[in-house]
Each structure stands twice: as C-alpha cells, then as structure tokens.
Amino acid sequence: MNHQTNRRARHLTLLLTLSLFGSASAQGTVKVGVLHSLTGTMSISEITVANAAQLAVDEINAGGGVMGKKIEVVKEDGASDWPTFATKAEKLLTQDKVATVFGGWTSASRKAMLPVFEKNKGLLFYPVQFEGNECSPNIIYTGAQPNQQALPALEWAMSKGYKNIFLLGSDYVYPRTANLILKKHITDMKGKLAGEEYVALGGTEFSSVINKIKAAKPDVIINTLNGDSNVSFFKQYQAAGYSAKTLPVISFSIAEQEAQSIGPALLTGQYATWNYFQSLPNAANKKFVAAYQKKYGANAAITDPMAHAYMDVYLWKAAVEKAKSFDPAAVRKAIVGISVDSPLGKITVDANGSLTQTVYTGMSGAGGQFKVIGQSKGVVAPQPYDALAFPGKTCP
Amino acid sequence: MDPVFLSGQLFTGLSVASLLLLTALGLALSFGLMRVINMAHGEFLMIGGYLTFIAAKVAGPGFLWLAFPLAFVGTALLGALLEATVIRRLYGRPLDTLLATWGISLILQQGARQIFGSTGVPVTAPDWLNGAVTVHGGPLDSLTFPYVRLFVIVLSALVLGGMWLLLSRSRFGMHVRAVNQNREMAAALGVNTRQLDMLVFALGAGIAGIAGVGLALLSPVNPAVGSAYIVNAFLVVVVGGVGSVLGAGAAALLLGFTTALAEGLTSSSLAQAIMLILVVAFLQWKPKGLIPTRSRALEDA
Numbered sequence: 001m002n003h004q005t006n007r008r009a010r011h012l013t014l015l016l017t018l019s020l021f022g023s024a025s026a027q028g029t030v031k032v033g034v035l036h037s038l039t040g041t042m043s044i045s046e047i048t049v050a051n052a053a054q055l056a057v058d059e060i061n062a063g064g065g066v067m068g069k070k071i072e073v074v075k076e077d078g079a080s081d082w083p084t085f086a087t088k089a090e091k092l093l094t095q096d097k098v099a100t101v102f103g104g105w106t107s108a109s110r111k112a113m114l115p116v117f118e119k120n121k122g123l124l125f126y127p128v129q130f131e132g133n134e135c136s137p138n139i140i141y142t143g144a145q146p147n148q149q150a151l152p153a154l155e156w157a158m159s160k161g162y163k164n165i166f167l168l169g170s171d172y173v174y175p176r177t178a179n180l181i182l183k184k185h186i187t188d189m190k191g192k193l194a195g196e197e198y199v200a201l202g203g204t205e206f207s208s209v210i211n212k213i214k215a216a217k218p219d220v221i222i223n224t225l226n227g228d229s230n231v232s233f234f235k236q237y238q239a240a241g242y243s244a245k246t247l248p249v250i251s252f253s254i255a256e257q258e259a260q261s262i263g264p265a266l267l268t269g270q271y272a273t274w275n276y277f278q279s280l281p282n283a284a285n286k287k288f289v290a291a292y293q294k295k296y297g298a299n300a301a302i303t304d305p306m307a308h309a310y311m312d313v314y315l316w317k318a319a320v321e322k323a324k325s326f327d328p329a330a331v332r333k334a335i336v337g338i339s340v341d342s343p344l345g346k347i348t349v350d351a352n353g354s355l356t357q358t359v360y361t362g363m364s365g366a367g368g369q370f371k372v373i374g375q376s377k378g379v380v381a382p383q384p385y386d387a388l389a390f391p392g393k394t395c396p
Numbered sequence: 397m398d399p400v401f402l403s404g405q406l407f408t409g410l411s412v413a414s415l416l417l418l419t420a421l422g423l424a425l426s427f428g429l430m431r432v433i434n435m436a437h438g439e440f441l442m443i444g445g446y447l448t449f450i451a452a453k454v455a456g457p458g459f460l461w462l463a464f465p466l467a468f469v470g471t472a473l474l475g476a477l478l479e480a481t482v483i484r485r486l487y488g489r490p491l492d493t494l495l496a497t498w499g500i501s502l503i504l505q506q507g508a509r510q511i512f513g514s515t516g517v518p519v520t521a522p523d524w525l526n527g528a529v530t531v532h533g534g535p536l537d538s539l540t541f542p543y544v545r546l547f548v549i550v551l552s553a554l555v556l557g558g559m560w561l562l563l564s565r566s567r568f569g570m571h572v573r574a575v576n577q578n579r580e581m582a583a584a585l586g587v588n589t590r591q592l593d594m595l596v597f598a599l600g601a602g603i604a605g606i607a608g609v610g611l612a613l614l615s616p617v618n619p620a621v622g623s624a625y626i627v628n629a630f631l632v633v634v635v636g637g638v639g640s641v642l643g644a645g646a647a648a649l650l651l652g653f654t655t656a657l658a659e660g661l662t663s664s665s666l667a668q669a670i671m672l673i674l675v676v677a678f679l680q681w682k683p684k685g686l687i688p689t690r691s692r693a694l695e696d697a
Contacts, residue, residue, distance in 0.1 A: 211405060235614050236542075239528070
C-alpha cells in the first residue's frame with residue numbers, strides 16, 4: 001500500500017518535472033549544438049574550443065539570452081572520428097532540433113558534416129583555419145582562409161628576404177592544399193621552392209626530413225605539421241643544431257596551447273601566423289582572457305580557434321537579433337555584413353560566409369606567448385578559392 | 397646520391413634502429429619467455445617519459461642521472477605489480493593476455509590523462525646534449541651527428557649488451573633460457589618459474605622505462621605516445637624472430653636502415669608503406685624471423 005503510494009507520487013513528480021521542462025523549452029530557451037572531439041587524439045585541441053563556446057553562451061545567458069530566450073547547449077562528442085561527426089550532427093539537427101551548431105576542427109570532420117547540414121538545411125559555425133577550396137551556404141567559416149594566414153605569412157617571409165622556402169607538413173588535406181596554393185604563389189613571387197616533405201599525421205621521426213632540409217639549404221621553413229608531430233620536429237630540429245637564428249620556422253598550427261606542450265624553450269624566436277594571439281591588447285580580448293581563465297584555470301592558454309569559437313556565438317546572436325528569427329536560413333541571410341567588436345578586433349561577415357579579419361605574425365617568447373611583430377594593413381577580405389591555384393572557381 | 401646526404405641517412409638509420417631496439421627489447425623478452433602479447437608495453441614507455449618529466453621538475457637541467465633509475469625502477473615495479481595481479485592468471489592464453497593488456501593500456505593512458513592532462517608535458521634535453529658533432533673538410537664536409545642521437549645510440553647499445561650478458565652469462569639468464577626452452581623440465585629441476593616470470597616481466601617493463609627516457613628527449617610526452625611506438629616495436633619482434641634478443645637487435649637495424657633508405661629515396665609518408673610491404677614480403681620468405689628461437693614451447697603453440 002505504502003509502496004504503491006510512493007511510486008504514484010514519484011510518477012507524479014516526474015510528470016510535473018517533465019511538463020515544466022517542456023513548457024520551459026517551448027518558451028524560455030533555444031537549443032544550440034556544440035560538437036567537438038571531447039575524446040580521442042583531437043580532444044587536446046577541441047575541448048578548449050568547446051569551453052570557449054560554452055563561456056560565450058554563459059555570458060549571453062547572464063545578460064538575458066537571445067531575443068529573451070536562454071541558450072541551452074546540447075554538447076556532443078565527435079570523438080576524433082569523422083563519421084561520428086556526421087552522425088552527431090544529424091542527431092543534433094533532427095532529434096534535438098537545435099537552431100545552430102558550433103563545432104569541428106579538422107577538415108575531415110567538416111567535410112563529413114557538410115552534407116548533413118546541407119540536407120537538413122542546418123547552420124554550422126566552423127572556427128578553425130583551413131585550406132579553403134570549399135564553400136557551403138550552410139557553413140559559416142570563421143577561421144582563416146588561405147589568403148588570411150598562409151599567403152600573408154609567405155608575403156611576410158619574402159619581405160624579410162627569405163626567398164628559398166621549404167614546405168613541411170602532415171600528410172592530409174589541409175597541408176597538401178595549403179602548400180599547393182603556396183607553391184603557385186612562391187613561383188608567382190619569384191621565390192624558390194627548396195623542398196617539400198610530408199610526414200604521416202602523428203609521425204615522430206624527423207631525422208630524414210631534417211637531413212633533407214640540410215641538403216636543401218632553405219632560408220625558411222613553412223610548417224603545416226599538426227598536433228604532436230610538432231613536438232618531435234622541434235626537439236629533433238634543435239638537436240640537429242638549428243635554431244630560430246640559423247633557420248626560422250613559420251608555423252600555422254602552433255598556438256599558445258601547443259607552445260606549452262612543445263616546451264617554450266624549443267620555440268623561442270620562431271614565428272606563427274594567426275588572426276588572434278592571446279597577447280592582443282584590445283579591451284574585448286582582455287575581458288575574454290580574464291573570463292576564460294577565471295572559469296578554466298589561471299594558467300589556461302588561449303588560442304586563435306578558441307577566440308573564433310567564442311566570437312562565433314556572439315556573431316550568431318547578432319544575426320538572430322537582426323533576423324528576428326532562429327530559422328537557420330533567415331540567420332544565414334541576416335549574418336552577411338554583420339560586424340562585431342571581438343577579441344580578434346573588428347570582424348565583418350562577408351557574403352561568402354567567411355570573415356573579413358586582421359592577420360598577425362607573432363614571435364614566440366620564453367613564456368610560450370607570442371609577441372605580435374607584424375600585421376596586415378587593415379582587415380583582409382576572405383577568398384575561399386585562390387585565384388592562382390583554383391582559377392575560375394567562386395562561391396555560389 | 398650526395399655522399400653527405402647518404403652518410404646522413406645511414407646515421408639516421410642507425411639512430412632509428414637504436415630507438416626501435418630500445419622500445420622492442422622488453423617486448424621480445426616477455427613474449428619470448430611467457431608468450432604474453434603485451435599491448436601495454438607502449439604505456440610503460442609513456443610512464444618512463446612522464447617519470448623523466450618528473451625527474452626534470454625535481455632535479456633541474458642535469459636531470460638525466462635521476463631520470464634513468466627513476467624510470468627503470470618505477471616501470472619495473474609497475475610491471476611486477478601487473479604481472480602479479482593480472483598477467484599471472486592468463487599464462488598459456490595469448491589472446492586473453494592481448495585483450496587484458498590492451499585494457500590495461502587504455503586504463504594507463506586515461507590515468508596519465510587524469511594526472512598530467514591530455515596536452516603533452518614539455519621535456520627538453522639538457523644543454524650538454526644540445527648541439528652536434530660536425531665533420532669539417534673532406535668529402536663528408538658539414539655532416540653532423542646530433543649529441544642526443546649519439547646518446548640514444550650508445551644507450552641502446554649498452555642496454556642490448558647488458559641484456560646479452562645477463563642472459564648468456566648469469567645464473568638468472570641460464571634459468572630464463574631454460575624456461576624458454578622447456579618450462580616443465582626447468583620447473584622439475586628446481587627453477588622457480590613463477591618468480592622468474594615476474595622478474596622477466598618487470599625487467600622488460602624497466603627497459604621500456606629506460607626507452608621512455610630516450611624518447612622524452614626526442615618526442616612528445618603525452619598519454620598517446622605509447623601507441624605511436626607499439627606497432628613498430630611489434631614489427632621488430634616479429635621480424636627478429638619471436639623471443640630472440642639478438643634477433644630483435646638485428647631486426648631493428650634492418651628496419652632502421654630500410655626506413656632511412658626509403659625516406660631518403662622517396663618521401664617520409666611513402667617510406668612507412670614501403671617498409672610495411674617489405675616486412676610482409678620478408679615474412680613470406682622467413683616466417684620465423686631473422687633469428688628464430690628453437691623452443692619446444694613455441695613450436696607447440
């Protein structure tokens with residue numbers, strides 16, 4: 001008897017909670033997806049990017065939400081596995097019915113998600129620099145296009161007199177495509193290609209590569225290695241007697257967080273090109289860095305993809321408010337031309353769904369932070385298709 | 397090919413071989429004696445790397461004197477513990493040891509992630525290991541030999557030599573060989589095979605710990621580093637002849653030089669594929685490896 005009453009009471013509470021929750025989600029909240037690798041090899045980089053997006057959501061919720069609704073994050077784990085990214089994207093769009101998704105890091109994960117977003121008419125904010133050569137009305141590409149990272153880095157190197165260039169990268173789509181574009185421009189700018197070498201993703205043995213570099217005698221190395229391979233490369237590069245003084249390296253995938261795990265001592269004096277460095281002095285950035293470190297630890301390093309992910313949420317909010325709708329198609333239409341003052345400085349969304357943003361060259365210091373030593377003249381408009389490497393191709 | 401480049405590649409081959417050997421020796425030992433396919437061997441390497449990091453934190457720039465004993469004793473103790481708690485129960489069931497040690501390797505990786513974080517920890521070689529010997533003049537002008545590479549080569553030669561002495565000249569080694577050839581007979585003649593199993597497994601783990609110190613000087617130290625080396629270590633064991641220490645040495649040299657030559661002639665990413673194809677071809681020709689161990693236990697398997 002007593003037992004039964006208990007059970008009935010429990011059912012009633014459950015029902016009540018459910019109905020409360022249901023009505024709350026109908027009126028007071030809007031769901032968004034955050035889809036990153038929280039496990040597996042990419043989690044090193046992607047967990048912090050997911051954290052940065054969450055921080056922006058928390059801030060917006062504390063300030064009253066978007067159009068009067070609190071943002072509810074549905075977090076999913078892509079598990080560093082590209083088919084999983086597609087499955088989880090499908091789940092977010094069809095079951096959770098999220099208004100938008102923030103996520104992805106590797107080009108492989110993006111290419112796996114792209115058809116899902118196109119089929120379900122969803123909207124993805126992708127926060128990482130990539131190789132371009134792609135354009136979808138369902139993706140907002142906020143990381144650097146090649147002309148906002150790779151090409152400015154090449155121009156900077158040429159301007160410093162580094163004309164003989166060695167291209168070193170991990171063996172997958174981003175380095176191969178970025179280097180294809182770079183090679184066209186090296187020829188175009190009357191530079192010289194000293195050599196080109198790819199190492200399997202995660203590779204740890206660089207003896208042969210360094211031997212080849214020695215034989216090629218380049219002025220500079222442009223480095224598109226990804227992940228831990230950088231640690232091996234810089235250790236073995238220093239052991240072979242090289243330093244930033246004897247042979248500088250310009251990297252596209254080493255930010256503050258990677259610098260910490262490589263060991264700042266091995267990187268001192270080396271260069272990186274990004275749209276953001278933690279050391280940027282603008283007020284929005286100081287606020288972002290302080291808020292992030294308050295939530296995730298005083299020594300947390302903050303990187304370009306994190307700053308992009310953080311800003312993406314604000315960008316989406318601005319577009320929703322302009323469109324006065326959460327509908328992905330309306331938001332996509334409204335987002336063109338929107339400008340935000342972000343930790344990256346002032347950015348604007350171009351008609352092709354990428355950002356007009358500033359390019360910075362940084363030099364790595366003893367503490368693992370980068371000192372900005374060069375920047376583009378004003379903001380750079382995005383070019384998804386490089387005119388030399390992919391002539392005639394444009395965004396629809 | 398340019399003589400400087402070629403000599404450089406030969407040196408590369410030797411240094412790759414020495415790393416391969418260091419990572420594979422312990423594996424060869426435990427597989428040879430106990431037929432344990434130890435998937436967690438890479439994690440002993442990883443732990444050696446983390447102990448090196450701790451040594452560097454504690455002892456500062458001259459940390460290597462502390463790193464070696466710490467890494468060896470630390471991983472050997474862990475090896476002994478694993479043997480006593482898990483592996484001991486699975487002898488004679490190679491597939492079960494494979495699954496169990498794979499599980500252990502996942503647990504150890506996650507443990508490292510909890511303690512040290514998923515981002516790697518920085519270990520930098522001490523200053524006296526930074527730099528290189530450079531040849532001046534002659535046909536090999538400007539050929540360089542990095543100190544840290546020479547250090548790892550000497551280290552692995554010492555470990556191989558020590559192992560060989562231990563196995564061929566000591567009473568312990570005689571017991572190991574006896575158990576390897578015929579476990580029941582050795583036990584009947586009074587060898588404490590249980591104790592021996594534990595000692596050998598601990599020794600294998602300890603050598604992996606030492607390899608971890610060498611790796612920390614050249615590679616990242618992070619929770620995934622073990623899995624990056626385990627495949628090549630198994631290749632060395634299989635090509636060398638299962639359970640043979642000298643075979644492991646010869647196989648490491650063979651694979652090291654093959655890789656370096658392939659990398660010199662083609663590209664780094666292609667070289668790995670070429671090496672795998674050559675290994676497959678080699679095993680067709682000599683399925684028992686370079687120096688097969690004559691062991692009744694293995695023939696029965």
